[in-house]
Amino acid sequence: MLTDQFQFQPEEFITLDGKTYAVFFDTETDGDFPILALVDSDNFMKEGTTVVTLEDEQAFADRYGYVFRGHEDLLVSDILTITEGKEAKDYRTIMDIEEDKIEKRAKEDGMKWLLDRDVQTVFLSAILTGQPVSIDDLAGTDWFDSSTPEQRNFMAEYYGDPNAVENKVATNIKNIRTKMFEMGFKGDITRLSEVLAYGVVSNQYTPEQVDSYLSYIGDETYMNIAGGIEVLPEELQPFADQFETTVGEASARSYIKQYVGPDVLNTYEQDGTLLRYAGMIRNNQTQTVIDELQVLHDVMYPGFEGSKYNTWNTHFGNRASKTINGTTGNQIVDLTKNQQATVNDLIVEAKGDYQEFDKLVRKNYKNSPGVKNTIKSEMLNLVPQAVSGVF
Numbered sequence: 595m596l597t598d599q600f601q602f603q604p605e606e607f608i609t610l611d612g613k614t615y616a617v618f619f620d621t622e623t624d625g626d627f628p629i630l631a632l633v634d635s636d637n638f639m640k641e642g643t644t645v646v647t648l649e650d651e652q653a654f655a656d657r658y659g660y661v662f663r664g665h666e667d668l669l670v671s672d673i674l675t676i677t678e679g680k681e682a683k684d685y686r687t688i689m690d691i692e693e694d695k696i697e698k699r700a701k702e703d704g705m706k707w708l709l710d711r712d713v714q715t716v717f718l719s720a721i722l723t724g725q726p727v728s729i730d731d732l733a734g735t736d737w738f739d740s741s742t743p744e745q746r747n748f749m750a751e752y753y754g755d756p757n758a759v760e761n762k763v764a765t766n767i768k769n770i771r772t773k774m775f776e777m778g779f780k781g782d783i784t785r786l787s788e789v790l791a792y793g794v795v796s797n798q799y800t801p802e803q804v805d806s807y808l809s810y811i812g813d814e815t816y817m818n819i820a821g822g823i824e825v826l827p828e829e830l831q832p833f834a835d836q837f838e839t840t841v842g843e844a845s846a847r848s849y850i851k852q853y854v855g856p857d858v859l860n861t862y863e864q865d866g867t868l869l870r871y872a873g874m875i876r877n878n879q880t881q882t883v884i885d886e887l888q889v890l891h892d893v894m895y896p897g898f899e900g901s902k903y904n905t906w907n908t909h910f911g912n913r914a915s916k917t918i919n920g921t922t923g924n925q926i927v928d929l930t931k932n933q934q935a936t937v938n939d940l941i942v943e944a945k946g947d948y949q950e951f952d953k954l955v956r957k958n959y960k961n962s963p964g965v966k967n968t969i970k971s972e973m974l975n976l977v978p979q980a981v982s983g984v985f
Contacts, residue, residue, distance in 0.1 A: 813844030842872035
């Protein structure tokens with residue numbers, strides 16, 4: 595028996611291949627289909643509980659009429675976490691637990707396809723059969739018909755090369771946490787940074803949207819100016835009141851970065867202008883702050899008069915980053931401060947012309963990894979097919 599903390603009990607306990615499982619039956623299938631919950635702590639079992647030892651997979655098949663799928667369906671601790679404090683339910687609750695876990699991953703980890711009921715059915719079937727899910731299995735579902743090619747490609751990548759996805763997520767988490775520290779977030783930022791990182795990798799958010807969402811979450815005043823809690827996606831709304839920030843400062847910091855860039859922000863943090871703007875925002879003088887920053891922007895960058903620094907600079911910065919660092923896809927790799935300063939000068943020199951700008955970047959960073967790799971690829975493309983076939 596499981597301890598009294600658990601509000602429903604398994605049919606029995608078994609050991610197989612050195613692991614102990616609590617066995618529940620899914621009675622909605624043809625026959626009693628065994629669902630296995632791995633006992634991940636001996637403390638979950640009462641003393642004296644009988645455990646049936648199965649010698650091999652054939653013994654499992656003989657006992658339950660189904661083959662052993664080689665893995666558990668969930669952990670006993672999952673049952674404890676999700677059912678604690680709720681009324682007792684029948685054994686179908688085991689599959690309800692899996693549905694709950696699927697929906698949580700869908701909302702927080704960028705896996706929107708899991709919210710489609712038809713898609714959930716496919717994945718729950720995979721949990722029971724042990725067969726992996728392919729995109730072809732999901733063709734014809736509402737999610738498939740309404741999703742973008744980028745979202746479907748992310749799903750294919752997630753199941754085809756999960757390590758590559760996790761590496762991208764790790765890179766994004768690192769950069770997002772750095773931004774949050776710079777913005778003065780106080781508290782546990784772990785989960786928020788993970789949700790945002792998955793959102794970028796899954797094409798749910800752009801890097802620019804991440805900056806905006808952090809500004810809203812970090813400063814309630816700024817969020818209210820923008821339209822209130824609804825400016826955040828549903829999965830980010832619970833984070834809105836979790837962090838201790840200074841009212842007005844995040845707003846001022848965001849406006850400065852938007853209109854005149856991070857270099858000016860660094861200067862304003864040191865000379866007190868940031869705090870002055872924060873005070874003006876608290877006193878409902880937001881428009882005055884914006885007007886001052888717009889005038890400064892137009893003086894600094896006359897070729898982009900009437901625009902904002904982050905409107906045009908982000909596109910040029912991303913082009914430069916891919917050229918210099920050789921990055922691809924949706925990884926967030928910021929330019930260094932020195933690189934950004936040089937790139938800003940090149941943008942002005944190119945007068946906003948993308949082709950001229952690309953030439954200037956390659957010229958100024960001819961020894962960078964990205965430029966070297968591009969040159970190498972271009973040289974290989976010049977090798978005649980007949981010659982290259984020898985190698």
